[in-house]
Amino acid sequence: MQDDFLTIAGRQYRSRLLVGSGKYRDLAQTREATDAAEAQIVTVAIRRVNIGQDKDAPSLLDVLPPERYTILPNTAGCYTAKDAVYTLQMARELLGGRKLVKLEVLGDEKTLFPHMPETLVAAEQLVKDGFDVMVYCSDDPIQARILEQIGCVAIMPLASLIGSGMGILNPWNLSLIIEQSEVPVLVDAGVGTASDAAIAMELGCDGVLMNSAIALARDPVRMAGAMKLAVQAGREAYLAGRMPRRFAASPSSPMAGRFT
DSSP, rough: TTTTTTTTEEESSOOOOOEEESSSSSSHHHHHHHHHTTTSSEEEEETSSOOSSSSOOOGGGGGGGTTTTTEEEEEEEEOSSSHHHHHHHHHHHHTTTOEEEEEOOOOOOTOBBOOOOHHHHHHHHHHHHOOOOEEOOOOOHEEEHHHHTTSSEEEEEESSSSSOOOOOOOHHHHHHHHOSSOOOOOEEEEESSSHHHHHHHTTTEEEEESSHHHHSSSHHHHHHHHHHHHHHHHHHHHHOOOOOEEEEEEEESSSSTOOO
16 A cells, blocks of 8 residues: 555545544644544635634634645535635635635535536636636536546545435445546545445545544544544455455355365
């Protein structure tokens, strides 16, 4: 695993677990959980988390400095392409011109399902403006292909609804997206516990992004450590290759050649 890096927009990362920064008790717990996860990329909801918009309030960057972590601004809470593009333009100014961003345009407040027509419009505009776009999307292989053709640097299909903890509902669609993609595919949304993360990696995902599964655990720091191990185990299992499934028993100790 020494040379097994996750590469996004030309930059290599040793960790394949990306984490969010919301819903924690305080900034100290955010930092402690992030460190336990050994995450290198931390996504930030620009419209909800202070990274300098309010000069008089504590900033997330005080505990997660950009020199150590890749701060990935996202557009959580945006329901139109126009709002999403504006939010990420603001983020680029706050982060000194960094261009790696996570785009998500939501369809409604009940499901937080991605609004794919608006997502496509925003992705096209952001790529034209020079952003490196990681994009939250439905688990539709056709939509994923279009986003890659537009120029997005990572495809991030949902496993299930944001914050639901329902796990991976459609592994077959995820497999189709993974099979066709030439950019990293990362599960985003729906992971509830460590086994969900391991399954995503066993399917061949390049990484997993999560927030609620860690922040809402009874012990967030301990869960962050569990998620780190699950992602690592799932990746190892994927690289090792699982045994073929068969609809018949096969003894672990073959009968042929036995002593009688």
